Amino acid sequence: MTKLADFQLEWTPKLNHQLEDDLTRASNDSDFSDMMKYAVLNGGKRLRPMLSLAVITCFGQKITPSLLKAATAVEWVHSYSLVHDDLPAMDNDLLRRGKPSVHAQFGEAEAILVGDALLTGAFHVLATANDSAVADEAISASELLTLSQILSVQSGGLGMVIGQVHDMYNHGQQSRVDERWLIDEVYTPKTGALLAFSALSGTRLAKSQDIGQTVQDRFDINSAMLTFGHDFGVAFQIQDDLDDFDQDDTENIMSLPHLIGIPAAIQKRDSYLSNARQMLADVSRHNPKFDRTLLDDFLNLIGDKV
Amino acid sequence: MTKLADFQLEWTPKLNHQLEDDLTRASNDSDFSDMMKYAVLNGGKRLRPMLSLAVITCFGQKITPSLLKAATAVEWVHSYSLVHDDLPAMDNDLLRRGKPSVHAQFGEAEAILVGDALLTGAFHVLATANDSAVADEAISASELLTLSQILSVQSGGLGMVIGQVHDMYNHGQQSRVDERWLIDEVYTPKTGALLAFSALSGTRLAKSQDIGQTVQDRFDINSAMLTFGHDFGVAFQIQDDLDDFDQDDTENIMSLPHLIGIPAAIQKRDSYLSNARQMLADVSRHNPKFDRTLLDDFLNLIGDKV
Numbered sequence: 238m239t240k241l242a243d244f245q246l247e248w249t250p251k252l253n254h255q256l257e258d259d260l261t262r263a264s265n266d267s268d269f270s271d272m273m274k275y276a277v278l279n280g281g282k283r284l285r286p287m288l289s290l291a292v293i294t295c296f297g298q299k300i301t302p303s304l305l306k307a308a309t310a311v312e313w314v315h316s317y318s319l320v321h322d323d324l325p326a327m328d329n330d331l332l333r334r335g336k337p338s339v340h341a342q343f344g345e346a347e348a349i350l351v352g353d354a355l356l357t358g359a360f361h362v363l364a365t366a367n368d369s370a371v372a373d374e375a376i377s378a379s380e381l382l383t384l385s386q387i388l389s390v391q392s393g394g395l396g397m398v399i400g401q402v403h404d405m406y407n408h409g410q411q412s413r414v415d416e417r418w419l420i421d422e423v424y425t426p427k428t429g430a431l432l433a434f435s436a437l438s439g440t441r442l443a444k445s446q447d448i449g450q451t452v453q454d455r456f457d458i459n460s461a462m463l464t465f466g467h468d469f470g471v472a473f474q475i476q477d478d479l480d481d482f483d484q485d486d487t488e489n490i491m492s493l494p495h496l497i498g499i500p501a502a503i504q505k506r507d508s509y510l511s512n513a514r515q516m517l518a519d520v521s522r523h524n525p526k527f528d529r530t531l532l533d534d535f536l537n538l539i540g541d542k543v
Numbered sequence: 544m545t546k547l548a549d550f551q552l553e554w555t556p557k558l559n560h561q562l563e564d565d566l567t568r569a570s571n572d573s574d575f576s577d578m579m580k581y582a583v584l585n586g587g588k589r590l591r592p593m594l595s596l597a598v599i600t601c602f603g604q605k606i607t608p609s610l611l612k613a614a615t616a617v618e619w620v621h622s623y624s625l626v627h628d629d630l631p632a633m634d635n636d637l638l639r640r641g642k643p644s645v646h647a648q649f650g651e652a653e654a655i656l657v658g659d660a661l662l663t664g665a666f667h668v669l670a671t672a673n674d675s676a677v678a679d680e681a682i683s684a685s686e687l688l689t690l691s692q693i694l695s696v697q698s699g700g701l702g703m704v705i706g707q708v709h710d711m712y713n714h715g716q717q718s719r720v721d722e723r724w725l726i727d728e729v730y731t732p733k734t735g736a737l738l739a740f741s742a743l744s745g746t747r748l749a750k751s752q753d754i755g756q757t758v759q760d761r762f763d764i765n766s767a768m769l770t771f772g773h774d775f776g777v778a779f780q781i782q783d784d785l786d787d788f789d790q791d792d793t794e795n796i797m798s799l800p801h802l803i804g805i806p807a808a809i810q811k812r813d814s815y816l817s818n819a820r821q822m823l824a825d826v827s828r829h830n831p832k833f834d835r836t837l838l839d840d841f842l843n844l845i846g847d848k849v
Contacts, residue, residue, distance in 0.1 A: 244608075262702030263699065263700040264699075264701055264705055264706070265701060265750075266700075266705050266708065266709070267727075269700060269705060269708055270700065273700065298626070321655055321656075321659060324652075324655060325632075326631075326650075326655060327649035327652050327655065335548045343630075345632035346630075346632045346633050346711055347654065349627055349630065349632060349633065350704050350707055350708050352628075352659070353623075353627060353658075353662065353699075353704050354699045354700035354704045354705075355664065356662055357662065357695050357698055357700070357704065358695065358699055358700065359701030360691055360695045361692060361695035361699065362694065363691075364688050364689070364691045364692035364695060365692060377684075378683075378684045378685035378688045379684035379685075381688050382670050382684045382687050382688045382691070383670070385666055385669075385670045385688070386667060386670035386671060389663050389664065389666045389667035389670060390667065392663055393570075393659075393660045393663030393664055394569040394570035394572075394575060394576065394579065394660035394663070394664065395569070395570060395571060395666060395808055398656050398659050399570055399572050399575060399660075401588075402575055402653070402656050403572070403574065405652055408641060422572075433622070451651075461550065467661070468635045468674045499591065518848055
């Protein structure tokens with residue numbers, strides 16, 4: 238059993254409990270908060286908040302209640318994006334993880350509104366992350382505001398949303414697609430951006446003395462962790478496209494493996510994984526106490542699936 | 544010419560300029576930021592940010608660049624809500640202010656994503672409100688984080704979104720509709736919540752010494768202004784339904800005038816307006832320097848349209 242598998246066993250229930258608690262309070266209308274819960278608590282792996290928690294742990298810091306709550310914000314964004322992606326006007330998916338998608342279960346208007354409420358809720362979670370914190374464990378307001386800013390960049394018109402916009406051009410139309418465009422304008426914003434947020438927010442949420450000695454060290458480490466998250470995300474997306482190769486073929490979707498061939502896509506994936514490992518080595522060089530085991534296990538998740 | 548008309552002449556172009564500036568930077572894909580601009584810069588009255596600016600002015604404070612920017616955040620939320628409301632699965636409106644709605648112009652998937660990016664952008668605007676502030680005019684991070692929290696409450700599953708959910712029940716189904724429910728569960732969250740945010744955020748953004756002498760004064764004034772915004776919003780919504788009476792009749796929508804009759808709806812509207820005026824009187828009692836003229840003009844906007 239990997240260290241990450243142990244870590245997930247411990248933290249998955251705690252993340253789910255935090256999400257459920259906040260989702261219950263996210264609307265006074267229990268029918269509607271039940272729809273929001275249906276969208277979020279559907280057996281996901283919690284990859285994005287888990288990555289934040291793993292990063293905090295790698296820097297040797299304890300996961301406090303406010304850090305746990307702050308880490309869940311990105312899952313609200315990820316969940317809303319799945320609800321909206323499944324809509325008839327988007328991917329038109331009736332199933333999500335083997336169960337009816339939100340619009341299939343509750344209706345299309347409801348799914349649009351559930352997604353809207355989840356996206357709004359992400360920023361509420363960040364703004365109220367200190368609710369159950371004891372005084373000396375509270376995250377500073379300026380740090381939470383900065384995270385709110387970074388999350389809005391990584392998830393909006395400069396991040397995930399524009400990745401979705403560009404991804405639409407891959408459905409049945411091939412004119413704008415080349416390898417560089419696909420990686421920079423689709424994979425990077427669609428999948429890299431949120432995982433980069435997870436890695437960076439975990440780093441920023443660790444106490445500065447745990448991250449690095451000097452301001453320059455901390456700056457370099459933040460940059461390396463942002464790149465680590467991005468590269469992990471792009472490799473993750475390429476793996477996803479390798480797994481979905483036959484299905485994408487049927488649906489005429491021009492994914493990277495279709496564009497450059499399966500062997501070249503595997504090579505590309507591995508070069509992102511290798512660069513992500515290099516980032517961890519850079520962090521270790523700046524901070525000898527940094528324990529990268531959990532993050533290597535994240536990278537190995539992808540190799541395992543091939 | 545009312546004082547508000549003068550005020551709007553001065554501040555509408557500045558609000559539009561601020562919105563356009565931030566919208567240009569909201570995506571690296573200019574086709575997409577143009578869609579976002581189409582959704583926002585379509586001749587709206589900027590009622591919600593204008594109310595925030597008016598409140599700041601009533602408390603005698605100068606509108607600085609950071610206050611101007613912070614005031615625009617609510618307009619991003621309002622704009623996204625119009626884009627999503629117009630969608631085929633929601634109100635299915637092909638026109639908005641005499642021009643094709645966003646989905647009619649650009650497509651349904653694009654409209655969903657434009658709305659998502661605008662909602663995300665609202666929180667980015669708040670988090671970056673200080674970008675062009677000189678040092679002593681910066682809004683504190685903790686105030687901006689609090690505004691982000693209040694905005695998420697007023698616009699999400701506890702506010703505007705749940706108002707939209709309940710509003711759907713008024714389209715062709717009358718089983719759940721009674722007067723109290725319509726006002727508390729539809730008008731209050733759907734229209735009252737954002738205008739309450741506008742009034743409260745304007746109050747909070749004014750310097751505390753401009754608002755009231757003591758902590759208790761300021762607390763009472765914040766509460767009164769929240770209620771003022773809410774009551775103005777409910778009156779505004781009743782007026783809107785009076786204006787749309789014939790159209791709602793055709794579409795089988797159970798609005799307040801249909802439920803209790805036009806004279807009773809007018810009486811209800813006027814009682815909310817009267818309560819809003821009482822709130823302004825309460826604020827004046829706590830703070831003799833408070834100049835309510837602009838806010839009375841806001842309330843008179845509604846009477847004028849009858």
